[in-house]
Amino acid sequence: MIAIDGQRLLGRIRELGAVGRDSEGRLIRLAASDTDRQGRDLFVGWLRQAALDVAIDRVGNIFGIWQSPENTGQAPLLIGSHIDTVIDAGIYDGCYGVLAGLEVIETLKASGFSPSRPVAVAAFTNEEGVRYTPDMMGSLVHAGGVSAETVLAAVGTDGSVLGQELARIGYAGDREPGFLKPHAYLELHIEQGPVLEREGLPIGAVENLQGISWQRVTIDGVANHAGTTPMSMRNDAGHAAARVITFLLDRTKASNAPTVATVGTIRFEPNAINVIPSRAVFTIDLRDPDERRLQAAEAALAAYLELAATENVTISVEQLARFEPVIFDLGIVERIEAAARTRGLGVRRMTSGAGHDAQMLARIAPAAMIFVPSADGISHNPREHTDDAELVAGANILLDVAAQLAK
Amino acid sequence: MIAIDGQRLLGRIRELGAVGRDSEGRLIRLAASDTDRQGRDLFVGWLRQAALDVAIDRVGNIFGIWQSPENTGQAPLLIGSHIDTVIDAGIYDGCYGVLAGLEVIETLKASGFSPSRPVAVAAFTNEEGVRYTPDMMGSLVHAGGVSAETVLAAVGTDGSVLGQELARIGYAGDREPGFLKPHAYLELHIEQGPVLEREGLPIGAVENLQGISWQRVTIDGVANHAGTTPMSMRNDAGHAAARVITFLLDRTKASNAPTVATVGTIRFEPNAINVIPSRAVFTIDLRDPDERRLQAAEAALAAYLELAATENVTISVEQLARFEPVIFDLGIVERIEAAARTRGLGVRRMTSGAGHDAQMLARIAPAAMIFVPSADGISHNPREHTDDAELVAGANILLDVAAQLAK
Incomplete structure (x- = not known):
C-alpha cells in the first residue's frame, strides 16, 4: 500500500503557514492581498517543482494539472480547497486540503501509478469571504453560479476592487473560469468542529453540508x-x-x-x-x-x-x-469509509457545519469531503490544531480514494 | 398674589441654552469645561445684577444669597439645581430650576417681601456626571456625603482632573463646602418622564425619589x-x-x-x-x-x-x-399641593424616576421637588420641551412655597 510523504506535507503546511504574518505574528492572507500573492507564489513554485501544468483562470483560481498524452481527453479528477485565510488564522483551514492534493499527485506520480484521467489540484480564490463578498467565491464562479465579471467588480471592505487587485498581484489569469470540468471532486479539510475529537475518530466521511x-x-x-x-x-x-x-x-x-x-x-x-x-x-x-x-x-x-x-x-x-443543504455523492462517501477501514482507521459519516468549496463543485460533479479532527473544535483562530499523525492519516485516505477515482 | 416675570425667566433659559453650542449646534456644557465656564459666568453676572452675595465653594458650587442684617443669622431657604449638561442636551434640565430660583428671589425682592431668613439659589457642580463620576457630585459634597478632596482628585473621561479644571476656569472657590446649612431645600425641575403630560396635569409634587x-x-x-x-x-x-x-x-x-x-x-x-x-x-x-x-x-x-x-x-x-430611595419632606409636599390648588393648577403627588441634587440635600434639610411636564417624556435630548406657560406656572408655585418657607 503506497503512502504519502508525511514530512513533506507537514513541512509545506508549516512553510505556507509562516507566510503572511503581521508584526504581531498574526497570520493574515486575505484574498488578492500582497500576502495572498506570497502564498500563491509559494504554492505555484511547488506545482512547477512537481512538473504539473499550471493554469490560472480569470478569477485567480489556480490549478496544478497532472496529465499525459494518453489521458488528456478525459475529465480530470479534481482535488481542491483554498489558501486564503481569515484575520489571525490557523495554518490548516484550506491549506491542508490544497497541499494534501498536491502531495497525493506527487505520491501517485512517484509510485508509477498510471491514471486513466488527469488529476488536478485547485486553490480557489477567496473562500473565506473576509475581504470580498460572497465567500466560496472562486469555486462558485468555477461551478457557474455567478459570472466572472460580477465577482471581478466586487468591492472589498477596504474599498479595493477584486479584479484590480488580482491584476496587481499577478493572478488575473487567462483561462476561462470553469474550463476544467471534473469527473469528480474531493476535498480534505479539518472538521472545524468537535465531533470527531469527542468520539475519538480520526476520519469523517462527509455525506452532506448544512x-x-x-x-x-x-x-x-x-x-x-x-x-x-x-x-x-x-x-x-x-x-x-x-x-x-x-x-x-x-x-x-x-x-x-x-x-x-x-x-x-x-x-x-x-x-x-x-x-x-x-x-x-x-x-x-x-x-x-x-x-x-x-x-x-x-x-x-x-x-x-x-x-x-x-x-x-x-x-x-x-x-x-x-x-440550501448539499448532499454529497454517496458512492464517494462509501469509498472514503472503505478506505478508512482498510487502513484500520475509525470513521463515521457526518455533516459539514461550515461552508466549503466542495458545496459549489457538487453542483457540477460528484463530490465529497474527508474530515480530520480539530482539537477542541477550534478554527479561524491561531489555536487551530490537528495532530500530525491525523493530518497524515487524512491525506492517505485522500490518496486511496483519489487513486480509485483516477484509475 | 405676586407672580414671577415669565418673560425674564424664559429669556434667561434661552440665553443660557445658547451657550456651549458646538459646530453642529449641539448643546454641550460638561462640568468644569470651557463652555461650563461661559454658562457659569452668565449666571454669576445675573446674580450680581440682582445684587445677591455671590459665594463659590471649593468644589465650584455657586450660591447667590439674598440676606439682610436682620436675618443673616438665620438658616437660609435654599433653592437649587445645576447648569452643567449632558452631550447634545436640551435647555431645561437643571437650568430651569436654577434660573427659576433666581427669578423667585428677584420677584420677592421687588415685591417688598421681607423674609425672616436668607433666601439663596445654588447651581451645584457636575450634576450630570458625564465628565466626572459620580453624578450629583456638588450637592453630594455639600451634604457631606464625600470629601471635597476626593472629588477634586476625580479623573474625567478625558483624563482631566476636576480640581485642576475648576482652577483653570476660575471656579475653584474659597468657601468650605457645606458652609451654607439650609433651613429647607426646594428644587423645581422638568419631569423628564411622561406622567404629567399623560394625565394632563401641570404640576407634580414630588414626594419621593426612586x-x-x-x-x-x-x-x-x-x-x-x-x-x-x-x-x-x-x-x-x-x-x-x-x-x-x-x-x-x-x-x-x-x-x-x-x-x-x-x-x-x-x-x-x-x-x-x-x-x-x-x-x-x-x-x-x-x-x-x-x-x-x-x-x-x-x-x-x-x-x-x-x-x-x-x-x-x-x-x-x-x-x-x-x-437608596429618598423620602421628601411631607410638609413641603403638602405646601406644593396647596399652592397649586390655590392657583387653580392640577397637581398630583409623584415619584422622581431620575436622580436630582434634591436627594443629596434631603440628607441635611427638609426638601422636596416640584415637577412640570416634559413633552413626550423626553430629556437629555435637544427635543426636551416644556410649554412656556407650564414653565411659568411651575416657577410661580416655587415662588409661593418659597415665600411661605422664608416668611
Missing part, C-alpha cells in the same frame, strides 16, 4: 428615560430582541434536531445604561442539513417576529445569505 | 463555530444573556409594581455572525421608590443569575451604583 440561513433583525422602539418611564409605557427594542433570541435558541436547543442557531452579533442604540434602547440589531445564523427543517426553523422565527412586532416595536428582517 | 441599582453583568462562555458546534455542546454567553434579560424585564413588566428595569447597553465578543459569543456584557438599571421592593428585585435577579450560571457559563456581577 443549509445556511443568515438574517439580520432590526427592532425599532422608542428611546426613553430608564427611571421615569413606567414599564407599561415602554417601547423597548432591547426587551423585544432578548425575547426573540431566547425564543429562537431555546426552541432550537430543545428540538434535539441537528438544527443549530446562533446569535453572534448584537448592538443597542443609543447604548446608554439609563436609556431604553430605541433600536436593537442582531444577526441570526441558522443551519440544518435538511432543507425542509431549515425552512421550518425560519418559519417559526418569522411567526415569532410577527408576534413580537405587536408589542409596541417594529421589526424588519434582512436575508444576508441563504444556501 | 432608589437606583446599577449593575454590570458579564457572562463568559466559549467561542465556537456557529455551524459545527451542536446546540448541546455550546457554552453560549449570548444565549444566557438573552435569558437573563428576558427574565428580568418580563418579571418587572408583569409585576405591576412601580419597579422599572432597563437593559440599556450590551455587547458580545467576538461579535461575529458565525461565532458563538464567548462573552456577553450588559448593564441593568433597576429603580424603585421602595427600598424593600428594590432589594427584592435585586434578589430575584441574583437568584436567576445563579440558576443561569449552572448552564455552562460563568457569570460575574459588578455593582456600578446604588442609592
Whole structure:
C-alpha cells in the first residue's frame, strides 16, 4: 500500500503557514492581498517543482494539472480547497486540503501509478469571504453560479476592487473560469468542529453540508428615560430582541434536531445604561442539513417576529445569505469509509457545519469531503490544531480514494 | 398674589441654552469645561445684577444669597439645581430650576417681601456626571456625603482632573463646602418622564425619589463555530444573556409594581455572525421608590443569575451604583399641593424616576421637588420641551412655597 510523504506535507503546511504574518505574528492572507500573492507564489513554485501544468483562470483560481498524452481527453479528477485565510488564522483551514492534493499527485506520480484521467489540484480564490463578498467565491464562479465579471467588480471592505487587485498581484489569469470540468471532486479539510475529537475518530466521511440561513433583525422602539418611564409605557427594542433570541435558541436547543442557531452579533442604540434602547440589531445564523427543517426553523422565527412586532416595536428582517443543504455523492462517501477501514482507521459519516468549496463543485460533479479532527473544535483562530499523525492519516485516505477515482 | 416675570425667566433659559453650542449646534456644557465656564459666568453676572452675595465653594458650587442684617443669622431657604449638561442636551434640565430660583428671589425682592431668613439659589457642580463620576457630585459634597478632596482628585473621561479644571476656569472657590446649612431645600425641575403630560396635569409634587441599582453583568462562555458546534455542546454567553434579560424585564413588566428595569447597553465578543459569543456584557438599571421592593428585585435577579450560571457559563456581577430611595419632606409636599390648588393648577403627588441634587440635600434639610411636564417624556435630548406657560406656572408655585418657607 503506497503512502504519502508525511514530512513533506507537514513541512509545506508549516512553510505556507509562516507566510503572511503581521508584526504581531498574526497570520493574515486575505484574498488578492500582497500576502495572498506570497502564498500563491509559494504554492505555484511547488506545482512547477512537481512538473504539473499550471493554469490560472480569470478569477485567480489556480490549478496544478497532472496529465499525459494518453489521458488528456478525459475529465480530470479534481482535488481542491483554498489558501486564503481569515484575520489571525490557523495554518490548516484550506491549506491542508490544497497541499494534501498536491502531495497525493506527487505520491501517485512517484509510485508509477498510471491514471486513466488527469488529476488536478485547485486553490480557489477567496473562500473565506473576509475581504470580498460572497465567500466560496472562486469555486462558485468555477461551478457557474455567478459570472466572472460580477465577482471581478466586487468591492472589498477596504474599498479595493477584486479584479484590480488580482491584476496587481499577478493572478488575473487567462483561462476561462470553469474550463476544467471534473469527473469528480474531493476535498480534505479539518472538521472545524468537535465531533470527531469527542468520539475519538480520526476520519469523517462527509455525506452532506448544512443549509445556511443568515438574517439580520432590526427592532425599532422608542428611546426613553430608564427611571421615569413606567414599564407599561415602554417601547423597548432591547426587551423585544432578548425575547426573540431566547425564543429562537431555546426552541432550537430543545428540538434535539441537528438544527443549530446562533446569535453572534448584537448592538443597542443609543447604548446608554439609563436609556431604553430605541433600536436593537442582531444577526441570526441558522443551519440544518435538511432543507425542509431549515425552512421550518425560519418559519417559526418569522411567526415569532410577527408576534413580537405587536408589542409596541417594529421589526424588519434582512436575508444576508441563504444556501440550501448539499448532499454529497454517496458512492464517494462509501469509498472514503472503505478506505478508512482498510487502513484500520475509525470513521463515521457526518455533516459539514461550515461552508466549503466542495458545496459549489457538487453542483457540477460528484463530490465529497474527508474530515480530520480539530482539537477542541477550534478554527479561524491561531489555536487551530490537528495532530500530525491525523493530518497524515487524512491525506492517505485522500490518496486511496483519489487513486480509485483516477484509475 | 405676586407672580414671577415669565418673560425674564424664559429669556434667561434661552440665553443660557445658547451657550456651549458646538459646530453642529449641539448643546454641550460638561462640568468644569470651557463652555461650563461661559454658562457659569452668565449666571454669576445675573446674580450680581440682582445684587445677591455671590459665594463659590471649593468644589465650584455657586450660591447667590439674598440676606439682610436682620436675618443673616438665620438658616437660609435654599433653592437649587445645576447648569452643567449632558452631550447634545436640551435647555431645561437643571437650568430651569436654577434660573427659576433666581427669578423667585428677584420677584420677592421687588415685591417688598421681607423674609425672616436668607433666601439663596445654588447651581451645584457636575450634576450630570458625564465628565466626572459620580453624578450629583456638588450637592453630594455639600451634604457631606464625600470629601471635597476626593472629588477634586476625580479623573474625567478625558483624563482631566476636576480640581485642576475648576482652577483653570476660575471656579475653584474659597468657601468650605457645606458652609451654607439650609433651613429647607426646594428644587423645581422638568419631569423628564411622561406622567404629567399623560394625565394632563401641570404640576407634580414630588414626594419621593426612586432608589437606583446599577449593575454590570458579564457572562463568559466559549467561542465556537456557529455551524459545527451542536446546540448541546455550546457554552453560549449570548444565549444566557438573552435569558437573563428576558427574565428580568418580563418579571418587572408583569409585576405591576412601580419597579422599572432597563437593559440599556450590551455587547458580545467576538461579535461575529458565525461565532458563538464567548462573552456577553450588559448593564441593568433597576429603580424603585421602595427600598424593600428594590432589594427584592435585586434578589430575584441574583437568584436567576445563579440558576443561569449552572448552564455552562460563568457569570460575574459588578455593582456600578446604588442609592437608596429618598423620602421628601411631607410638609413641603403638602405646601406644593396647596399652592397649586390655590392657583387653580392640577397637581398630583409623584415619584422622581431620575436622580436630582434634591436627594443629596434631603440628607441635611427638609426638601422636596416640584415637577412640570416634559413633552413626550423626553430629556437629555435637544427635543426636551416644556410649554412656556407650564414653565411659568411651575416657577410661580416655587415662588409661593418659597415665600411661605422664608416668611
